[in-house]
Amino acid sequence: MAIRNLDWSSLDLDSDPVHADPDVVTAAQKRYSHIATTIDDATAKLGQIVDTDSDSLAGQYVEGLKSEAGTLKDSLTKAAVRYHDVANEIGKYEPDLDQGLSETAGALQDADEAQGAQTKAKGLPDPKKSPDGTTTPEEQQKGTDKDKANSEADSKMAAAKTRLNNALGALNVAGKRFGDAVSARRYSDGLTDSYKDKLDAVMAKISQIFAIIGMILGVLAILIPGVNVIVIAGVVAGAVTLIANIVLYVDGKGSVMDVVLGAVGLGLAGLGAIVAVVGKGISSIAKTAALANRPGGAGGIQLVPLRPPAGSIPNFSRPFGPANPRPGGAVPNYSRPFGPNNRPGNVPGRPAPGPQPTGAPPPNVAADWQNTSEWFNNPATNWLLGKFGATTPEIGFWASNWAGLQGAGKMWATLLSDPAKFGKDFASILGGIKGPLDLSAITKAAGLGGISSLWFVWGGVNGAFGIGAGFIYTGGRLVGWIPAVNPPGQAAS
Incomplete structure (x- = not known):
């Protein structure tokens, strides 16, 4: 018998209220049995191994084999109880299911008949009055017959629905x-998933x-x-993965290498932050030294001496007075044209221009x-x-992200124009x-010279770990190419 495909509208239903196929249920009962x-x-054969006299077996594996066989036999025996129970209970449920299917089908048939009776009753003639306004006994009987037919049809429909509800109620009790x-x-x-088992399943998916x-x-x-949002998101993802792997490992379902490599990865990220702060301090010191060595000192400003050295061009920026005598003791005459006999020192002429402002300092990283x-x-x-005394960055977090994006864009722009770079x-x-x-x-x-070679060692270790643990190991574990490394007594995940 397949799932019934019937019109249940007479019972005000859109579909079959018993969605079950007895053939499928019977097949399930046979499968569980x-x-x-x-x-x-299997347990009988394992029992023979456990109970066999060791004299009939040879080798150092005997005790271990008997122990493992005994453990497996106990587990299978427990599982067998459940399968026997399910097979037996399906056998008890099958008659109830057959009864439910039969009763609901009968209720549908009753409802269809009642619906037909209702239609027929509604089609009966209504009583008609005579021209003088009176109703003859014959016409009154027509009304009585119609009311009776409608009442009987409605009663049949109510009985059909009651039969359906009773059948569904009994089937629900059996279910x-x-x-x-x-x-x-x-x-x-111990064969049922506990709360811990369900939590481990969630943690495995999170990991x-x-x-x-x-x-x-x-x-x-x-x-x-150089995009900080990407890095910080990666650190957060690594932390969540590590927490999930720790929970799985503690519950005996995780790989110790997942925990170790995850912890090392986060540790390197934290240590990298400290190293970056040290590097920023060195760069700040280098910046101060570079500014001091630029022409003119800090900011590149050149200072002009107030009183010029002997033989240099006079400084006319100060007002003349007793403490500041006029050069040469005479007032320069600027009205006379210059000529061979009209030079500063003979008859003062127009002063030569003073020091000119310097241009922008050259680039310096x-x-x-x-x-x-x-x-x-x-x-x-x-x-x-x-x-902790760390210097607040000159460029904020989001501006630094934008700077990182621009730097990455410039790097990729050289892919075709300068592949070597x-x-x-x-x-x-x-x-x-x-x-x-x-x-x-x-x-x-x-x-200030170069830096210690340990900086390059540190960078190389980070790069190797990122490629090895971050991509090769993690990717291999995800696709199953790399097996889990479990402590003794744990099953591989």
Whole structure:
């Protein structure tokens, strides 16, 4: 019997109230019974191994085999109980289902007949009055017959609906009995998912989702370097993944390598923030030294001495007076034309121009360096950094993001125009040494020499970890190429 495809409108229903196929239920009962029998056979064979005299077996594996066989036998025995119970309870439910299907079908037939009777009753003639306004007994009988037919038809429809409701009620009682009989709450065999099991399933999904997000953000951080929003989002994704992996590991369902590599990754991010603060301090010192070495000192301003040295051009910016005698003791005569005999020192002429303002200082990566915000210099943490004496960046968080986007755009613009330069810049980003290279350029431009080679070692370690753990390991775990590394006693996830 397939699912019934009938018109239930006479019972004011849009579809079959019993959506069940007895053939499918019967097949399920047979399948569960077969599984239970198979488990019984397996436990019987395992029992033979457990109970076998060790003299019939040889080798050091015997005790271990018997122990493992005993554990597996106990688990299968518990599982067999459930499969037997389900098969038995389905067998009890099948007659109730058949009865429910039969009764609902009968109720539908009754309703169809009642609906036909209602239609017929409504079609009966109504009594008519005579021309003088009276109703003859014959006409009165017509009205009585019509009312009776309508009443009987309505009663049949009500009875059909009552029959339907009673059938559905009985079927619901049978279904509840079946559900209670095979409910996991009845069993304490350790085979039912507990709250912890459900939490672990959620954590496993969270770990998978945020690991994928972290990989995507890692790729974006390489392709678009210097954008702090991407970096901070990657750190948050790494933290969420680590928390989920720790929960799974504690519950015996996680890989120890997932926890270790996640913790190392966050640790490197935190240590990287400290290293970046140190680098900013070095750059600030280099900037001060570079500004001091520029022509004219701080700001490039050249100072003109108040009293000129002997033999130089006089300074006429000061008013003449007793303490400031006129040059040469005489008033310069500017009305006479210049000539061979009319020069300063003979007859004073027009003074030569004084020192002219200098142009803009030449570019210098140290003097022009500006303290931009990093991912850890965001509005939520700057107040905390200030308490530890960290310098507030000159360029705010969002402006630094825009600067990073512009820098990435300039780098990618050289892909076709200057492939060699692009390759060098991109390789420095992949290798994690772009920061040390920039810091070295700043200190050299300030005349402070190079930086320690440990900066490049630090950058290389970060780059190698990002490629190895961030992409190869994480990607391999997600697709199942790299198995979980579990402590003894844990099953691989």
